Amino acid sequence: MQTLDAKTVAGLFPRLAARFEAERDALIELDSKVGDSDLGLTMAKAFRAASEAVGALDAPDLSTQMKTAGAAIAKAAPSTMGTLMATGFLRGSKALDGAAALDVAGLAAFWDAYANGVAMRGKAALGDKTVLDVLDPIARRCEAEAGKGASLEEACAAAAKAAADALEATRDLVAQHGKAAAFQEKSRGLQDAGGTVACILADEFNGFMQALAAG
Amino acid sequence: MKKFLNNPEDFVDEMLEGIYRAHPEVTFADGDMRCFVTANPVPGKVGIVTGGGSGHLPLFLGYVGKNMLDGAGVGGVFQSPSSDQLLSVTKYVDQGAGVLYLYGNYTGDIMNFDMAGELAELDDIETATVVGNDDVASSVVGEEHKRRGVAGIFFLYKVAGAAAAQMKPLAEVKRLTEKAKDRVRTMGVALSPCIVPEVGKPSFQIGDDEMEIGMGIHGEPGITRKALEPVDAVVKEMADRIFAEQSYVDGDEVAVLMNGLGGTPLEELYIAYRRLGQLLDDEGVTIRHVWLGEFATSMEMAGFSISILKLDDELEPLIAAEVDTPFFKHFAG
Numbered sequence: 369m370q371t372l373d374a375k376t377v378a379g380l381f382p383r384l385a386a387r388f389e390a391e392r393d394a395l396i397e398l399d400s401k402v403g404d405s406d407l408g409l410t411m412a413k414a415f416r417a418a419s420e421a422v423g424a425l426d427a428p429d430l431s432t433q434m435k436t437a438g439a440a441i442a443k444a445a446p447s448t449m450g451t452l453m454a455t456g457f458l459r460g461s462k463a464l465d466g467a468a469a470l471d472v473a474g475l476a477a478f479w480d481a482y483a484n485g486v487a488m489r490g491k492a493a494l495g496d497k498t499v500l501d502v503l504d505p506i507a508r509r510c511e512a513e514a515g516k517g518a519s520l521e522e523a524c525a526a527a528a529k530a531a532a533d534a535l536e537a538t539r540d541l542v543a544q545h546g547k548a549a550a551f552q553e554k555s556r557g558l559q560d561a562g563g564t565v566a567c568i569l570a571d572e573f574n575g576f577m578q579a580l581a582a583g
Numbered sequence: 584m585k586k587f588l589n590n591p592e593d594f595v596d597e598m599l600e601g602i603y604r605a606h607p608e609v610t611f612a613d614g615d616m617r618c619f620v621t622a623n624p625v626p627g628k629v630g631i632v633t634g635g636g637s638g639h640l641p642l643f644l645g646y647v648g649k650n651m652l653d654g655a656g657v658g659g660v661f662q663s664p665s666s667d668q669l670l671s672v673t674k675y676v677d678q679g680a681g682v683l684y685l686y687g688n689y690t691g692d693i694m695n696f697d698m699a700g701e702l703a704e705l706d707d708i709e710t711a712t713v714v715g716n717d718d719v720a721s722s723v724v725g726e727e728h729k730r731r732g733v734a735g736i737f738f739l740y741k742v743a744g745a746a747a748a749q750m751k752p753l754a755e756v757k758r759l760t761e762k763a764k765d766r767v768r769t770m771g772v773a774l775s776p777c778i779v780p781e782v783g784k785p786s787f788q789i790g791d792d793e794m795e796i797g798m799g800i801h802g803e804p805g806i807t808r809k810a811l812e813p814v815d816a817v818v819k820e821m822a823d824r825i826f827a828e829q830s831y832v833d834g835d836e837v838a839v840l841m842n843g844l845g846g847t848p849l850e851e852l853y854i855a856y857r858r859l860g861q862l863l864d865d866e867g868v869t870i871r872h873v874w875l876g877e878f879a880t881s882m883e884m885a886g887f888s889i890s891i892l893k894l895d896d897e898l899e900p901l902i903a904a905e906v907d908t909p910f911f912k913h914f915a916g
Contacts, residue, residue, distance in 0.1 A: 439705065442698055446665030448691075451698050454666075458701055489694055 369520045369581055371469040374430045378422055380576050381437060385419035387572045388412045399561040402548040407561050410445040414453060417444030430470055434461035434478070449562055452486045452499060459485030472523045476510035479527070483507045490545065497541035497548070497555060499562035505534040506570045521581040524574040531570035538563045584783045586883075591780035595637045595659055602644070606909040609647055612675035617657040618668050619644045620675045624653060629747040629756045630676035633686050633740070634669055634696070636661040638779065639800060641910035642736070642879040643686070648908025651744035652685075656695075660779050661801050663691035666698035673703045673710065681709035681753035685743055685760060687732025688716040711757045715739055717769040717890060719824050720797025720806050731799050734842040734879035735767040735890040738902065741913075745904035759901065766893040768828050770821035773798040773886035774811070775846060796820060800844065800881045800888075814851070818858040821889050826866060829893050833867035838892040838902050841875040846885035849876065855887060872902055878911075 388395075388411045395408030421440035422433050438457030441450055463481035467474050483503040492498045509530035513523035538560035548555050588594060599616045603609065612618040624630070633643045634656030644655040654672035656664030673682050682703070684696045693714065700710040716727055717735030742763040746756045773795050776785035786802035789795060794817065797805030811817075829837075841856045843849070852875055863870055871894055879888070894902065906913040 435705065439702055442670075442702060443667045446667055446695070448694065451666055451694055455698060455701070458705075489697060491690070 369577070371471045372520060372580070373469050374428065374433065376580065377430060377470050378425075378428070378433055380573065381415070381419040381422045381433070383576050384569070384572050385415045387568060387575075388415040391568055395561065395564065398559065398564055401558055401561075402543065402555050403561055406447060407449055407565070410447045410450050411453075411565055414441040414445035414450050417441060418457070430464040430467050430474070431461045434458070434464060448490070449499070449565060452490050452562075453565070455485040455489045456482035456503070470520070472510065472514040472518055472520055475520065475523060476507065476514040479503070479507035479510050492545055495541060496544040497538055497560050497563075498543075498545055499560070499566045501538050501541065501560065502531050502534045502563040502566035502570075505530045506566065519581075521574075521577040524570075524577040528567075528570045528574035531567040535559060535563045535567040584778050584780070586778065586780060588780055591783065594780040595657065598637065598640075599657065602909070609644075609909060612654070613671040615668060615671060617664060618654070618671040618675070619647060619657050620654040620672055621647050621649075621652075623649070624676060624678055625748075626678050627680055628653075628678055628750060629680045629753045630654065630673070630678060630682040631740070631743045631747055631756075632656070632669070632672055632676055632682050632684055633736075634658065634664045634672070635686055635689070635692055636663060636801075638777070638882050639880055641877065642734075645910030646737070646740045646744075646908050648906070648911075650748045650904055650906045651740050651908050651911070653682075656699075660781065663689070663695045666695040666702065669695055669699035670702045673699055673708060674706065677703075677708045681711065683743055683747070683753060683756050683760065684710055684712040685736070685739055686714060687736055688714045688728075688730060689732070709753060711753050713739065713743070713757060713760045713764055715764060717764070717767045718797075718799065719768050719770050719828060721799060721803070724828065731803065733769045733771060733800050733890075734840055734888045735769040735892070737840055737842075737874070737878050738767050738838060738890065738892040739763050741904070741906065742898060742901045744906065745901040748904065759897065762895075763892060763898055763901075766829075766895075766898070767890060768825045769840075769888050769890040770796075770824050771798055771800070771805070771844070771886060771888035772796050772817055772821060773802075773805070773844065773881075773884055775883075775885040776802055777845065777882040777884040779882075794886075798886065800879060800884075802881070802884070814855050815858045818855050818889070819862065822859055822862045825889065825891050826862075829891065831866045831868050831893070834869070835867070836869045836871040836894045836899065837863065838872040838894060839863075839870050839874070840878060840888075840890040840892075841873065842878045842888045842890065843876060843880065844884040844886040844888065845877065845880035846883045847887050852876070852887055855889075859889060871899060
């Protein structure tokens, strides 16, 4: 597939909601090691709200879907990660402004805006052991795939792989932000909880595209 | 912990219930008591919105009222209000002229106010932001952007509120407030910690005979901890740090806020103020306005802070303007 119409893209949100519901306990467990254990709860709430809000729209364009998802996440999940994800979707919506259908270039622009928004709002830099350390590789991979003229399913598969590799690499980093920062060296060796959220997003984008491509 | 409480979890909401009962001139937006707003918004005026954690009364909500603030997001004790709550306050307060966000320099507050501003933009509400960073003790000159916002925000509220009341546009309200921000400095000192109700234990330990110069209003570490000295010496040490950044010339005028942190008697504040007045006299500086009492507290923390705003012809009339809020009244005489 080279493009996907807005109506089809909307099907992504129920998938994200179901996936974060399924990952809830695993995220709670991961977050409890260096955070305050609420990540699984807030992400499940966040993406359920996003799915409901987008589902309630009447034939929304791509930008409106992402904007609505972002606003719903901000309202439902007022935690740090909720606010960062909300920012990502709101910035991503601007990148898709005026786009009638999703293509790989649009996808790359979406993830680039998403990652930049999160970096700005969270005042994080690459290597700080945050969600950004997985978001940025997703955006960079999508850009590269767009340059190669890849299909949506190829780009999303490559981005999911890049996310998984980047998440694994967060184990070697030391936390600089949030509650995890208090643990500093103790955070070394642990997979970053925020990065896990980004990895799940990329993985679910990929699962969505593969299912569509398989017909 | 020895506090007048019911369930510690209800500390903030029961406090709010009391405030709403006592002061009918304030109310709340969207059915959420933590979305604190004036009951009398002024059509066409720039809205001034603040917010931050609870545990600092009269900060933040106490300054919502005539010629000062229009709304405040109320967080849990020492916690930021959510972006959604700030958005509710913003929507209520906006009277078509936009909204100025004015709050202290803390990571959680910045994130949530920025998020609220981004969401407000989707509703076509223009926002601007000024972040208070008056605490000299929390970072060095040249790194002012890292400084915490403390009691000096009181002056920013006054300037922003008075400018907005004159129906100035958002950009002008922001400019004047920024100017005040650049000219106000605060130093604090603490003798004892505070207790967050839901935690139930003191926020830090300090010896009976010790003081901490420069401690933040949440108990953040200051510059030095040492044996308590006579208050004249303590005030001198604090004032020296402020004076060093305000480079006075003869005839300069200032406004002074002598602020108790919650557990220090007024008597002691006046003794401290006596010394500060002498020191400003020595600098050839005139104290044009002074307020003394509790303006930004940390529950039962003993200590005080000194904030000094260096006035100019533009700021002075705004500081002198009348104000009428539930917690602070200033009648120009």
